[in-house]
Structures are given as structure tokens and as C-alpha cells.
Amino acid sequence: MKTVEFWASLVGAVVVAFVIAVWVPGKPDEKVVYAIEYGALVITFLFGFMVLAGIASGKIDIGRLLEEKGAAGGGASMSRFQLLIFTFVVAISLLLVVVSNHRFPQDIPTGVLTLVGISASTFAVSKGIQSGTGNGNGSDAPAPPSGKVTHTTVVAPPEAGGTVTHTTVVNPPSHAG
Amino acid sequence: MPNVTQLAAGSGIVLLAGFLGVVLWKVTTGDISLDWLLYGDARTSRGAGYSAFFSPGRAQMMAVTVVCAAYFILQVIQDPTKFPEVPNGLIAVLGGSHAAYLGGKAQALYLGRLRNLAALLNRRGP
Numbered sequence: 001m002k003t004v005e006f007w008a009s010l011v012g013a014v015v016v017a018f019v020i021a022v023w024v025p026g027k028p029d030e031k032v033v034y035a036i037e038y039g040a041l042v043i044t045f046l047f048g049f050m051v052l053a054g055i056a057s058g059k060i061d062i063g064r065l066l067e068e069k070g071a072a073g074g075g076a077s078m079s080r081f082q083l084l085i086f087t088f089v090v091a092i093s094l095l096l097v098v099v100s101n102h103r104f105p106q107d108i109p110t111g112v113l114t115l116v117g118i119s120a121s122t123f124a125v126s127k128g129i130q131s132g133t134g135n136g137n138g139s140d141a142p143a144p145p146s147g148k149v150t151h152t153t154v155v156a157p158p159e160a161g162g163t164v165t166h167t168t169v170v171n172p173p174s175h176a177g
Numbered sequence: 178m179p180n181v182t183q184l185a186a187g188s189g190i191v192l193l194a195g196f197l198g199v200v201l202w203k204v205t206t207g208d209i210s211l212d213w214l215l216y217g218d219a220r221t222s223r224g225a226g227y228s229a230f231f232s233p234g235r236a237q238m239m240a241v242t243v244v245c246a247a248y249f250i251l252q253v254i255q256d257p258t259k260f261p262e263v264p265n266g267l268i269a270v271l272g273g274s275h276a277a278y279l280g281g282k283a284q285a286l287y288l289g290r291l292r293n294l295a296a297l298l299n300r301r302g303p
Contacts, residue, residue, distance in 0.1 A: 037181045045188040052195045062200070063208050075213025078235045078278065082242040088197055089246045093253040093260060095193055099186045100257040111263030115245070115271065122275040126282060133220075133286040 005053075009046035013039040068130065079126035086119040215239070219285040222293040230290060234281035241274035 017039035021031055054060035066084065068077035090112065097105050156163040203209040217232035245267060252261035288294055 034181070038184075041181060041185055041188065045192065048188075048192040049195075052192060052199065055196075056199050062203065063210070065200075065209050066211065066214075075216060075229070076211045078214060078232075078238055081211075081214060082238065082275075084200070085242055085246050088200075089250050091193055092197075093250065095186075095189050096253055096257040097260060099190070101259075102182050102186075105260060109260050109262055111265075111268060112260050114268050115249070115263055118268070118272050118275055122279060125279050129279065129283045129286060 005046075005050045009043055009050060012046055013043035016042045077126070079123045083119050083123045086116060090116055217282060217285055219293075220287065220289040222289060222297065227286070230285075232281065232285070234278040238274050238278040241271060245271050 017035040020035040020038055024031060024034065026034070051060065055062055066076045066080045068075055068080070093112075094105075156165075200209065204211060213229065215232060215235045216229045217235060218227040219230050220226075221228050248267065249261060249263065284291070289297075
């Protein structure tokens with residue numbers, strides 16, 4: 001993470017803290033609290049924005065976010081898709097609750113935790129099943145191809161050197177993950 | 178001086194909306210592919226490889242997931258002061274749906290499709 005953006009975020013946070021400490025009126029102990037609060041907020045936001053900008057510009061590739069790694073054709077994974085949906089739903093809900101109450105909720109209902117737990121467990125078990133068959137995650141080796149296998153052998157005449165050529169065609173591969 | 182809580186909430190909204198927007202944008206443009214989302218791999222009848230097939234387990238799980246997510250987010254929008262109580266029935270439906278998906282996936286990958294399995298058992302029968 002030693003990039004220009006990283007150092008810009010750090011410098012930005014320090015500058016904000018410095019400005020608060022020097023120019024904002026108030027008691028010294030309150031100014032220290034403000035400086036730390038605003039500095040942490042600035043650095044957290046800028047780090048998040050850095051990642052967001054990287055994703056948007058393509059520097060951080062999330063093109064395979066939903067892909068079933070190692071599946072026969074690299075199709076999208078339903079377990080990843082539902083985990084993504086629930087993650088966004090719960091994150092948006094938490095943000096709405098915090099914005100509405102101006103504080104973090106004191107307790108998270110068991111139902112919400114169960115919902116998230118089911119979603120994450122499904123993803124984990126699905127990954128386990130996929131890798132357990134040797135057809136999925138955890139292995140970069142391609143899955144065994146399916147479909148017809150055609151072998152062709154061509155023998156050149158003796159005057160042409162008598163070369164023997166073997167050709168194997170596998171068609172079609174399977175697609176889904 | 179602006180309240181730090183309001184600033185934190187504002188920056189959180191910007192970041193979360195940004196991440197959501199970028200993911201939706203990439204899904205829309207095809208950078209994040211949803212191809213074959215409803216198709217699963219099944220072991221072929223000879224057991225030598227895998228073939229793709231339309232998976233009802235994936236379809237029902239997608240439907241249940243969308244319904245549960247919509248229910249949850251609508252409840253929060255109606256009363257954003259607290260997390261909604263999720264009915265036990267909804268949790269049971271979601272759990273059952275996910276269990277059916279996982280069971281179907283394990284069966285397809287380890288044993289092959291049900292119709293192939295049935296045909297194999299018929300051939301081996303008396």
C-alpha cells in the first residue's frame with residue numbers, strides 16, 4: 001500500500017488534526033479528542049475512497065467476484081451472489097439505523113445474526129463441496145472436460161517421410177459453476 | 178464545527194453507495210459476469226467429467242434470497258430506528274432453501290443428476 005494515495009491519506013489526516021489542534025477554539029482536552037476523531041474519520045474515509053476509486057478505475061479487478069473458481073466453465077456462483085446480496089442488505093440497514101439513532105445499535109437481534117450466519121455458512125459449505133469434488137475452489141487445475149473426445153491419426157506416405165500425426169479434439173466443454 | 182457523527186454518517190453513505198454503485202455498474206456492463214448463474218455442474222453418467230444443466234435448486238434459492246432481502250430492507254426503511262425482528266418462519270424458509278441448494282449441488286457433483294442415477298439403478302436392477 002505504499003502508493004501516492006496512501007501517503008496522501010495519511011498527510012490529509014495529519015493536516016486535519018493539526019488544523020483542529022491549532023486554530024479551532026476550545027479547551028485543550030476537547031481539542032485533542034476532536035483532532036483524533038476527525039483525523040481517524042478522514043483517514044478511514046480516504047482509505048475507503050482509495051479502494052473505491054481503484055475498483056472503479058479497474059486497478060483493483062473485481063471482475064471475478066462472483067465466479068466459481070475452478071468450475072468447469074467459470075460460471076457465476078449462486079452462493080457468492082446471495083452472500084453479496086445479504087452483505088449489502090445488512091450493511092445498508094446498519095447504516096440507516098446508525099444514521100437514524102446517531103449511535104451504534106446496542107444489540108443486534110438474533111434473527112439478523114441467524115440470517116447472516118445462514119448466508120455465510122451456505123457460501124462456506126458450497127465452497128467445500130466444490131473443492132471436495134476436485135472440480136472447484138482451491139485448485140487452479142482445470143476440471144476434466146466433458147463431451148465428445150475425437151482422436152485423429154494421420155500417417156504420411158513413405159515418400160513424404162512417413163510422419164505420424166495424432167490429433168485429439170475435446171468438444172464441447174461444460175460451462176457452469 | 179460540524180458534528181463528527183454527521184460527518185461519519187455522510188462519509189459512510191458515500192462509501193457504501195459508491196461500493197454498491199460500482200458493483201451494480203460492473204454487473205450491468207458485464208464486467209462481473211452473471212452467466213450460468215442458474216446452471217450447475219453435474220457428474221456425467223459415466224463419471225468421467227461434468228456437464229452443465231439448469232438447476233432448479235439455484236432458481237428457488239435465488240427467488241427466496243430476493244424475497245428475504247426485499248422483506249428485510251423494506252422493514253428497515255419503514256422503521257429505521259432499529260433492526261427488524263425476522264420471523265422464525267422466514268428464517269426456516271431461508272434455511273430450507275439453502276439446504277436444498279447445497280443438497281442438490283452435492284448430489285449433482287458427487288452422484289450426478291437424479292435422472293442419470295435412476296437410469297443407472299434401473300440398469301442394475303433385477
